Amino acid sequence: MALLPILQFPDPKLKLVAKPVEIFGADLEQICYDMLETMYESHGVGLAATQVDIQQRIFVMDLSDNKSQQKILINPVITQSSGEITWEEGCLSFPGIYAKVKRHSKITVEYCNLIGDKQTLEANELMAVCIQHEIDHLNGITFFDHLSSLKQSLIRRKLKKQYERNL
Ligand code: K1U
Ligand code: ZN
Numbered sequence: 001m002a003l004l005p006i007l008q009f010p011d012p013k014l015k016l017v018a019k020p021v022e023i024f025g026a027d028l029e030q031i032c033y034d035m036l037e038t039m040y041e042s043h044g045v046g047l048a049a050t051q052v053d054i055q056q057r058i059f060v061m062d063l064s065d066n067k068s069q070q071k072i073l074i075n076p077v078i079t080q081s082s083g084e085i086t087w088e089e090g091c092l093s094f095p096g097i098y099a100k101v102k103r104h105s106k107i108t109v110e111y112c113n114l115i116g117d118k119q120t121l122e123a124n125e126l127m128a129v130c131i132q133h134e135i136d137h138l139n140g141i142t143f144f145d146h147l148s149s150l151k152q153s154l155i156r157r158k159l160k161k162q163y164e165r166n167l
Helices: 026-041 125-138 149-165
Strands: 046-048 058-061 071-082 085-089 099-103 106-112 118-124
Touching: 026 046, 026 058, 026 071, 046 125, 058 125, 071 118, 071 125, 085 125, 099 125, 106 125, 118 125
Parallel strands: none
Antiparallel strands: 046 058, 058 071, 071 106, 085 099, 106 118
């Protein structure tokens, strides 16, 4: 297994729209296990392929605190959504930045597992937020795009200072 570098905002590759997975097999399995390892190493609860410069519709997720609920979602599609929730989100592509985003509180997502079988998952609260955040990444959208231009400017300024400090 390998750790994959995570693209950092404002990398333009974060805006690319990922393509559906068509071939299920050993290469796909390797990508998914590398993504899980990268997510755990970065202390995230989700990671989309777009964030590691792979333009395929894949994300991984584990909301447990002991690596016991790992999920791999391939070609995910939200088929039902309802309710509203505001969550203070983080993102592995925006280190140290947190901001409130409003999303659906309950969703149903259909996806394929590693061997291409169709699955359905109902999610609410944090899991629903995480799934919407990751599917946004696959569509080239980050949580930053949900914020007002004032909040976006403040974040740009904070990240610029952070990068300058790390030079
Ligand atoms: O996609 C990413 O950048 C990962 C991101 C996904 C996410 C999950 C839930 C809400 C918003 C965004 C994170 O893993 S955020 C950071 C995190 O580690 C965390 C979030 C909630 C609870 C516990 C940890
Ligand atoms: Zn993110």
